[in-house]
Amino acid sequence: MLSQVSLDKIEYELSKYPKENRQAAVMSALRIAQAEQGWLSKETIAYVAEYLGIPAIAALEVATFYNMYDLQPVGKYKITICTNISCMLRGSDEIVDHLQKKLKVGFNEVTEDGQFSLKEGECMGCCGGAPLMHVNNTHMHEFLTPAKVDEILGELK
Amino acid sequence: MSLHKTPVVADLSKQTLVTLRTLSESQDANPGNLKNYEKLGGYAQLKRIVTEKVKATDIITEVKTSNLRGRGGAGFPTGLKWSFMPRYFDGTKYLVCNSDEGEPGTFKDRDIIRYNPHQLIEGMAIAAYTLGARVGYNYIHGEIWQDYEIFEEALDEARKAGYLGENLFGTNFCFDLYAVHGYGAYICGEETALIESIEGKKGQPRFKPPFPASYGVFGKPTNVNNTESYASIPWILQHGGQAFQDLGVPNSGGTKLFSVSGHVEKPGNYEVKMGMPFVDLLEMAGGIWHGRTLKAVIPGGPSTAVMPASAILGATMDYEGLSKAGSSLGAGSMIVMDDTTCMVTALKRLSYFFYEESCGQCTPCREGTGWVYRVLKRIVDGEGKMEDLDLLTDISNNISGRTICALGEAAATPVLSFIKHFRPEFEYYIQHGKSMVTGK
Numbered sequence: 001m002l003s004q005v006s007l008d009k010i011e012y013e014l015s016k017y018p019k020e021n022r023q024a025a026v027m028s029a030l031r032i033a034q035a036e037q038g039w040l041s042k043e044t045i046a047y048v049a050e051y052l053g054i055p056a057i058a059a060l061e062v063a064t065f066y067n068m069y070d071l072q073p074v075g076k077y078k079i080t081i082c083t084n085i086s087c088m089l090r091g092s093d094e095i096v097d098h099l100q101k102k103l104k105v106g107f108n109e110v111t112e113d114g115q116f117s118l119k120e121g122e123c124m125g126c127c128g129g130a131p132l133m134h135v136n137n138t139h140m141h142e143f144l145t146p147a148k149v150d151e152i153l154g155e156l157k
Numbered sequence: 158m159s160l161h162k163t164p165v166v167a168d169l170s171k172q173t174l175v176t177l178r179t180l181s182e183s184q185d186a187n188p189g190n191l192k193n194y195e196k197l198g199g200y201a202q203l204k205r206i207v208t209e210k211v212k213a214t215d216i217i218t219e220v221k222t223s224n225l226r227g228r229g230g231a232g233f234p235t236g237l238k239w240s241f242m243p244r245y246f247d248g249t250k251y252l253v254c255n256s257d258e259g260e261p262g263t264f265k266d267r268d269i270i271r272y273n274p275h276q277l278i279e280g281m282a283i284a285a286y287t288l289g290a291r292v293g294y295n296y297i298h299g300e301i302w303q304d305y306e307i308f309e310e311a312l313d314e315a316r317k318a319g320y321l322g323e324n325l326f327g328t329n330f331c332f333d334l335y336a337v338h339g340y341g342a343y344i345c346g347e348e349t350a351l352i353e354s355i356e357g358k359k360g361q362p363r364f365k366p367p368f369p370a371s372y373g374v375f376g377k378p379t380n381v382n383n384t385e386s387y388a389s390i391p392w393i394l395q396h397g398g399q400a401f402q403d404l405g406v407p408n409s410g411g412t413k414l415f416s417v418s419g420h421v422e423k424p425g426n427y428e429v430k431m432g433m434p435f436v437d438l439l440e441m442a443g444g445i446w447h448g449r450t451l452k453a454v455i456p457g458g459p460s461t462a463v464m465p466a467s468a469i470l471g472a473t474m475d476y477e478g479l480s481k482a483g484s485s486l487g488a489g490s491m492i493v494m495d496d497t498t499c500m501v502t503a504l505k506r507l508s509y510f511f512y513e514e515s516c517g518q519c520t521p522c523r524e525g526t527g528w529v530y531r532v533l534k535r536i537v538d539g540e541g542k543m544e545d546l547d548l549l550t551d552i553s554n555n556i557s558g559r560t561i562c563a564l565g566e567a568a569a570t571p572v573l574s575f576i577k578h579f580r581p582e583f584e585y586y587i588q589h590g591k592s593m594v595t596g597k
Binding site for chain 1: 249258259260261262263264266267294298299300301302303335337338339340341342343354355356357358359360375416417418419420424425426455459490492494498503506507510513514516
């Protein structure tokens with residue numbers, strides 16, 4: 001179900017913990033699985049659990065608890081925008097409006113062509129660069145303006 | 158560290174660089190690389206204590222003298238915490254670094270990780286030697302993947318250079334350090350929730366006692382400190398605990414990284430001596446933006462009480478200074494609000510955050526945070542009632558002190574302090590169905 005590259009990455013994560021504590025790698029394993037498959041289906045979560053030798057419910061609990069896991073399909077580019085106080089004070093509402101109009105989607109929706117989805121995020125710990133968003137859980141974009149958002153979206157297409 | 162190309166924006170001229178001292182070296186590309194750090198005396202302290210077999214008790218005494226207090230927000234004396242770890246234990250002891258900063262306005266540990274990762278690694282290795290820990294984990298906030306990768310690269314550099322791993326400097330001291338990546342849960346900043354998360358579980362805080370020093374990661378003795386605390390250790394051992402204490406004021410030793418966000422001209426991190434007057438720090442951050450007037454400041458992250466301008470303008474930035482002025486230092490996360498800020502809307506957003514991030518384990522927090530949010534939402538929607546203000550106070554008082562962890566207090570503090578200091582704004586909103594400040 002997962003490629004050898006992903007399995008190797010999971011093995012690297014497992015090497016950080018004592019052999020008898022394979023569950024410790026579940027968060028990384030789910031992250032790696034999500035990066036390969038785009039989102040986490042029940043089957044993928046069960047596969048990860050089986051690979052680690054832990055109950056499927058233990059992996060599902062983790063997948064549902066942490067909010068960077070996607071349990072529904074998302075766009076090729078998932079944009080998560082922070083609207084918490086430091087971002088709000090510096091105009092995140094304007095960025096949200098701009099993104100929603102431009103992409104013609106609301107929060108937790110996917111564009112018709114499947115390219116983008118939009119999510120409201122909680123504090124990302126980078127408030128000095130507010131307002132900000134990140135793409136596919138990996139790339140942080142700070143000091144956003146509507147023009148800068150257009151530029152970033154242009155590069156992603 | 159090929160990844161590291163982030164320019165440093167802050168003006169360094171008035172800062173006192175301890176945990177970010179590599180910034181004094183080179184600002185263009187890789188200030189945090191191993192060569193730069195070694196040039197500043199990096200890893201010399203680790204080598205000295207390990208090869209000279211300096212006694213653990215002597216190191217703890219030095220840390221106690223420094224008056225370093227936990228930089229994650231609680232302000233607990235680091236030296237005292239270290240003395241709680243059992244000296245003799247038959248099995249692996251663990252060392253954990255809490256880099257899971259996710260409280261709004263907090264972004265200081267990120268700069269240590271991306272600009273000076275080796276000082277953090279050295280600080281952790283020194284702590285490991287002192288406490289007899291064989292394995293360490295640095296738990297890094299989920300949203301900063303690029304910085305996590307920088308840290309992984311720094312670990313690689315340190316292993317190759319012989320600063321981490323087996324039999325360091327030809328002695329029998331061994332220490333393995335790994336990076337762990339969070340995935341979006343504020344609660345994991347609470348140390349026992351973080352430990353649960355390292356073990357691959359939901360981040361739900363544990364009852365204390367037992368404390369991590371006796372029952373931590375995988376049930377083994379574990380010491381947990383914040384990133385900034387560990388990163389202060391090499392400097393303390395190089396210059397002496399007294400020199401660190403002397404940088405600050407009594408009861409607040411050393412420097413502090415302040416994360417300044419919100420309505421200032423130059424948001425960012427500023428590392429300054431403890432006890433700096435608030436007005437000087439505000440000036441370093443360029444003052445209030447657009448030439449407007451200061452209205453309020455949350456000095457240490459939303460779990461600390463909001464202060465009206467009149468209360469903070471005369472305050473100094475240290476544990477006692479802010480406590481005397483009616484709030485607390487927290488993690489040094491200063492959120493600045495100008496006179497165009499609607500405090501009702503601001504509180505509504507903060508209350509949503511605590512509602513979203515409550516782990517759901519304790520009823521008062523799980524139910525109370527949602528209740529507070531719904532009441533604030535109806536006020537902002539123009540459907541508030543005057544008795545809602547007493548209701549908000551009542552709910553908050555019933556969350557506070559009735560939960561396993563401090564998230565309960567953290568959620569209650571903004572509600573109580575916003576209403577206490579800005580009550581007329583809330584009353585106006587309820588009476589008129591619109592904001593007194595924005596008119597909308």
